[in-house]
Amino acid sequence: MESFFTRYRSLVVLLAFLMVQIMGLAVQVRRTPGGHRTIDSADPAAVRLIRLWAESLVSPSEKLVQYSKLGVAGLWQNYIDLRHVRQQNKDLEQTIDRLRLEQASLLEDARQGERLQALLDFQHRYIYSTLAAQAIGSSGSDQSRVFYLDKGSNYGLQPDMAVISADGIVGKVRDVFPRTAQVLLINDQTSGAGVILETTRIRGILTGNASGQLEIVGILKDERIKPGEKVFTAGGDLVFPRGLPVGQVEKVVPDPDRDAFIDIIVKPYAHLDRLDEVLVITDTQPRFSPQDEQDLATSEAVKGAEADAIKEQLKASQINAEHLPGLIDPSLPPEQQPLLDSSNPNPVAHPPQPLHPDRFTPLEQAPSEPSAPAGQNKNPQQSPKPAAPQRNP
Amino acid sequence: MPSMSMLGPDTRRQLEIRHYPLLVYVLVPLASLVLQAWLPRVVSPYDFFDLPLVVTVYFALGRPSPVQGTVMGAAMGLFEDALSHHAIGINGIAKTTAGFLAASLGIRIDVENQTIRLVLIFVLSLLSSSLFVFIYRFLLGLDLEWRWQTELFRAVGNSLIALVLFPLLDRLQIRD
Secondary structure: OHHHHHHOHHHHHHHHHHHHHHHHHHHHEEEOOOOOEEEOOOOOHHHHHHHHHHHHHHHHHHHHHHHHHHHHHHHHHHHHHHHHHHHHHHHHHHHHHHHHHHHHHHHHHHHHHHHHHHHHOOOOOOOOEEEEEEEEEEOOEOOEOEEEEOOOHHHOOOOOOEEEOOOOEEEEEEEEOOOOEEEEEOOOOOOOEEEEEOOOOOEEEEEEOOOOOEEEEEEEOOOOOOOOOEEEEOOOOOOOOOOOEEEEEEEEEEOOOOOOEEEEEEEEOOOOOOOOEEEEEEEOOOOOOHHHHHHHHHHHHHHHHHHHHHHHHHHHHHHHHHHOOOOOOOOOOHHHOHHHOOOOOOOOOOOOOOOOOOOOOOOOOOOOOOOOOOOOOOOHHHOOOOOOOOOOO | OOOHHHOOHHHHHHHHOOEOOHHHHHHHHHHHHHHHHHHHHHHOOOOOOOHHHHHHHHHHHHOOOHHHHHHHHHHHHHHHHHHOOOOOOHHHHHHHHHHHHHHHHHHHOOOOOHHHHHHHHHHHHHHHHHHHHHHHHHHOOOOOOOOHHHHHHHHHHHHHHHHHHHHHHHOOOEOO
16 A cells, blocks of 8 residues: 555645645535526635735735836836926816816716705716725736736725726726735626616626627617717616716627627727726715815806806896787687787788799689788888799790 | 666656755746736736746756646646636646646656757646636536637747746756
8 A cells, every 4th residue: 555655656646636626616616596607706715815825925026016117117207297297287277277167067966966866766876986096916817807906905995896997997896805906807707797888878788708808798689889889887787886988889799699689899998908007986975075065165156156147137038028019828819819910010020922823832822912911011022032933934 | 977868767867856046946936926917917918928837837847756746836826826816726726737747747858958848838838728728617617718729829928938938947056
């Protein structure tokens, strides 16, 4: 027996390693009620511990590499850009003033929208608080499109928070560690997000394919879907707030498995493979900062004066309308309408009648004599629109 | 002095075993894992390489002990799995097998020959990818789309990296 293990020591060690790992895999995979097998989105404690160790070992080096890269790039860019920074600062200050007013106006609209949605019992979520984070590393595998952020639970990050960039949505937080967090990109095969097409209003589920492209799957054939149409989040997946830009339709391909369905390939707005700075949406509950409140007050002051002026104008026009005779009075029968009143000092002008009936003249009016009201010039030569000439001499 | 062909397997193995400073055994695998996690963000979409596999095969060939190759492959694979979001053990099994085979072949073939090493890394890359897909789709029964062209490109990429990396790592070995 001893000689067997000595002789086949290498094979025994190999089999032992393989068996342990296969058993480890078995406890991580479970069968869904639908019969499919899947990996738990929440890792078991032992698996999470292994991930934490691996991440703790790798992330300091990744941070060092990433920050060094950013430092060198930033030093160079800042030196070059300093030449124009004064003018840019001036322009930006003007832009900020303008944007503050616009923001205040939008906040007002957002408040109104929330009130209306609450009335309709149809709650959508808006972005109210974000946290900037730096992407420091990835899984290194194209079968697992995840990347790591330099902030974790110490900064209040939690699983299933949406991650966006200035261009569009990026992914969602999958796993959170004290100092880092793992983000699942939207172009991963296991990812999913509810989206809606801008013009056709078709809803679907956005996921990734083997090539790392975004695709909306399981859509019924529709000729209206054209390349270039914009795609936004639909807000029904409890991760991404509604209305965030996703990308635009690149092409439409037939579903390989089902005849009546198509897949829509979407080109993302966000550069998913070159991410540096991202924003994590940490709060979607309504909460205005003191600055927002101040901007809102400024907006109300500015808009209030405009609104008062408009109200005054409306009031004046209503007073004038009350003093002037109307053309149609709903309280009177048709034959007594002011329009037909011959005592009216300002009668309605009718168009002049043609001298000779022609093919453009309505038949029932052609034989009748024109009943030009008082003050109407009967001379056809002076009429603004002379009758069309007859075709026959 | 007897020629290499006249030596027994054990004697030849002793002669061909390469020794490196302990720091190399720690830092090179760690660096490969860090770079594998960082570089795809810089060179994407041309990230057709698997640095941990290249390093595993290199050390397995350099110290032709199947047990050490197995341990090295398992450690690197499990590490990669831990950094991804899929089940831990898929890459582990693939790279355990690759490390074992590389070390087993290292006993029987001339590992000083650069061409042989490149062919070996190409074949083992394809084997590792095949095992990954096999475990994911058939052993675990999970949905996975994959493209064979990508795996072929990755095998070529690994060979090209090995072409540069292996001579560099050779310089780090301790020579008596």
